[in-house]
Amino acid sequence: MNTAKKRYNLYSQYLKNKYGQKVYKLPINLTTTCPNRDGTLSVDGCIFCDESGSGFENLPNIMPVEEQISRNKEYIRKHYGAKKFIAYFQTYTNTYMPVNKFKEYISRVCQEDIVEIAISTRPDCIDEIYMDFLEEFSEKSGVNISIELGLQTVNYHTLKKINRGHTLAEFIDGALMVKKRDFHLCAHLILNLPWDDCDDVVENAKILSALGIDSVKLHSLYIIKGTPLGEMYQEGKIKIITMDEYIDRVITFLEYLDPGIVIQRLIGRAPEKHALFVNWGTSWWKIRDRIEEEMETRDTYQGKRFNYLNGRAIKGFYQSQ
Template sequence: MPAKSRYNIYSEHLIKKFGQKVYKLPINLPGTCPNRDGTVGRGGCIFCDEQGAGFDALPNTLSVTEQLRRNRDYFHRRFGAEKFIAYFQAFTNTYLPPDVFAANIRATAAGKDIVGISVSTRPDCINEDYLDILTEVQVEKGLDINIELGLQTVNYHTLIKINRGHTLAEFIDAVLRAHRREFEICAHLILNLPWDNMSDVIENAKILSALQVRYVKLHSLYIVRGTKLGEMYERGEFDVISMEEYVRRIITFLEYLDPEVVIQRLVGKGPQNEVLFCNWDASWWKIKTELERLLKQEDTWQGKKFNYLNGSALKWSRR
């Protein structure tokens, strides 16, 4: 068990990696998603509203340089921040012409206080052309670059139900391609999707561990009015698990997860307006506090049950 914490905390990881606190600067690019424009589907994921995941970001009408400047100034004033990771957050950031994508990445990399770039995208929107661009920038600027992939669940039946537009195979392919370039992966998961159970939670942890994913972001499901999921919720077509069950799912997920995986987030949050359900009307801090209380009370930790890889049934051959 780790000496200081019962799970691998992102902020502590960044301090070890860069020698000081590092803050993420969100970047909001204009764009869309292949699951909206008809390439792989229409309407998007059933939980996704028109803002995508970028409801906390600055308007995408601002240039990348201007967004970085404003966010940098804010974090510097409030926290005294000096080093930053530029985070391409909303929608599918590689769903752009390669030259446009390259221009945005290079404009970001020009900042002297930028130590890393994080690109959020879909598993089916990563190919060698975009990885070439990221590789060139990484070599030229010496930046730490990672790719955030929205998976949500390894249950491919649930992926179809939520109209994700891809299944598990595309995620595996994207991870393997990125790893060949030595890019680290951050996987996004929703542990309380209505069609998943505890077996799916465990399998999430096992597959991410087997694929040697470096980072994980957990998002508790929020439901927005006007989305297909919102309409289903209002018609009473599914129930959301309790907060107690969600915390139990996080604990189980952590127990089966490789202890080397870094946890970037345990609980998500939804937009301010038109939310039908979000975090059981509790603050994310309350959920996190309850999780940490139970981890200590039950004397458990990340990786406690990480014992299933490397021919785990061949115990007789080990010394």
């Protein structure tokens, strides 16, 4: 038995329980941009983001959506025997477009074997109109909706340093908007940003737990040449924590996190081309395995320290009665 199943809430098992079998994501790359790049908020983007928009393994965005789905589906079926899929709008900000255009893209991925549509976006790029459309679409089509919001950290000072273009408030606003619907809500976090410490890691877990987030994706920071972060790294202005420290942060985060929250990943894959730093020069799965092994060694698990909500300070009154 994979003991990781006992230590944290695995996404693969969550999908299998929900859909009765393994479900695979089909990445979709749209011709879009980001308000942090096109001048609406900034022209520089986040200091760590390169021109691929975090979708380095996707098919070209000039390829029609239907063809991207078909090609990805063919590959996954051939290699994994998959029968059910999630259409995943991954790269850049997938709600940053006129609502009619957004509706068109969503309607084009509705196929019999697609059980869910996952939409990755910024917390300041959704509103009630987009959410109302998705709610109506889901009810009519029977296709589930999941929304992924990029937060990266709850530390609003760090958010400013990385030129994120939003603060914690916008994330909370977006999260509450999504939670009003029956959508699955995922948050993206980077646990080793140079300006964050372990207190921020704990607060990340607490905020996501208090908001009732459904799942989380953890990513270690990678550094690409030609980005503002890359320049800072080459000039010695920032320091990356060690792999052991990252592993400790992930475990601490899990200990404080609501045990019901699904963990989509503990560390992400990253582009090695033009990279100055990626996952300490180690395969992502080796780091994942080390995290799981260390959790076994410590005999710890997700939610071990999840004891801070619902009036923690007055619980002693009930125990004394």
